[in-house]
Amino acid sequence: MTATIAETIAANLADVRAKIAKAARAANRDPAAITLIAVAKMHDEEAVQAALAAGQTAFGENRVQEAKAKYPALKAAHPALDLHLIGPLQTNKARDALALFDAIHTLDRESLAETLGPEIKRAGSAPKLFVQVNTGEEPQKAGVAPKDALAFIARCREHHGLPVTGLMCIPPAQDTPAPHFALLVKLAREAGLSDLSMGMSGDYETAIRLGATHVRVGTAIFGARG
Numbered sequence: 001m002t003a004t005i006a007e008t009i010a011a012n013l014a015d016v017r018a019k020i021a022k023a024a025r026a027a028n029r030d031p032a033a034i035t036l037i038a039v040a041k042m043h044d045e046e047a048v049q050a051a052l053a054a055g056q057t058a059f060g061e062n063r064v065q066e067a068k069a070k071y072p073a074l075k076a077a078h079p080a081l082d083l084h085l086i087g088p089l090q091t092n093k094a095r096d097a098l099a100l101f102d103a104i105h106t107l108d109r110e111s112l113a114e115t116l117g118p119e120i121k122r123a124g125s126a127p128k129l130f131v132q133v134n135t136g137e138e139p140q141k142a143g144v145a146p147k148d149a150l151a152f153i154a155r156c157r158e159h160h161g162l163p164v165t166g167l168m169c170i171p172p173a174q175d176t177p178a179p180h181f182a183l184l185v186k187l188a189r190e191a192g193l194s195d196l197s198m199g200m201s202g203d204y205e206t207a208i209r210l211g212a213t214h215v216r217v218g219t220a221i222f223g224a225r226g
């Protein structure tokens with residue numbers, strides 16, 4: 001007997017939640033302090049519906065365009081739906097992003113901070129904001145360099161009036177993730193930030209052990225992307 005896609009997603013979610021709880025308890029942390037973001041990029045609205053039906057409320061997308069097509073009706077039907085942008089944000093999509101997303105994990109450069117400041121003022125409410133740090137200093141990857149992170153966070157807060165609440169990182173694919181997570185934790189502590197967006201399908205338990213407050217899990221919930 002084959003399970004339906006909805007059954008598979010519900011079972012995967014239960015499994016991920018159990019692993020999150022176990023990793024949290026092993027680190028003497030409260031599982032309720034960890035937000036599971038179900039990353040639904042490249043999966044259709046039915047997949048999101050199935051996760052919603054299984055009690056999931058936080059979702060992640062990496063493209064504004066894709067999210068604009070997928071979520072307006074879902075958000076209207078599910079007011080608790082909490083949508084996180086986890087991919088790069090172009091300045092010309094900032095207004096669209098603010099209209100749709102409850103959190104932006106990819107504040108990564110001065111020009112974006114400069115655009116978001118007035119747009120947030122105009123919108124009248126701010127999303128949760130994470131500064132992305134390029135912990136592996138990979139040239140092709142977005143994010144501020146670790147050595148520039150504290151100055152950039154201060155500039156976001158003081159000059160652009162942005163209520164930054166946390167940091168986000170994507171460790172290099174070939175590296176052991178733990179040192180990258182530890183570096184993010186250290187920078188967050190130095191900046192006085194409490195939110196840590198780190199950990200994906202392959203390493204969210206490690207991230208939780210090190211202090212993640214937001215884990216971004218796609219494949220382990222929705223399966224492989226096309």
Ligand SMILES: *Cc1c(COP(=O)(O)O)cnc(C)c1O
Nearest residue numbers: 039062086200201216217218219
């Ligand atoms: C796609 C993506 C994820 C989810 O990755 P999985 O390995 O499928 O869990 C997490 N974070 C970011 C920034 C992503 O782009």
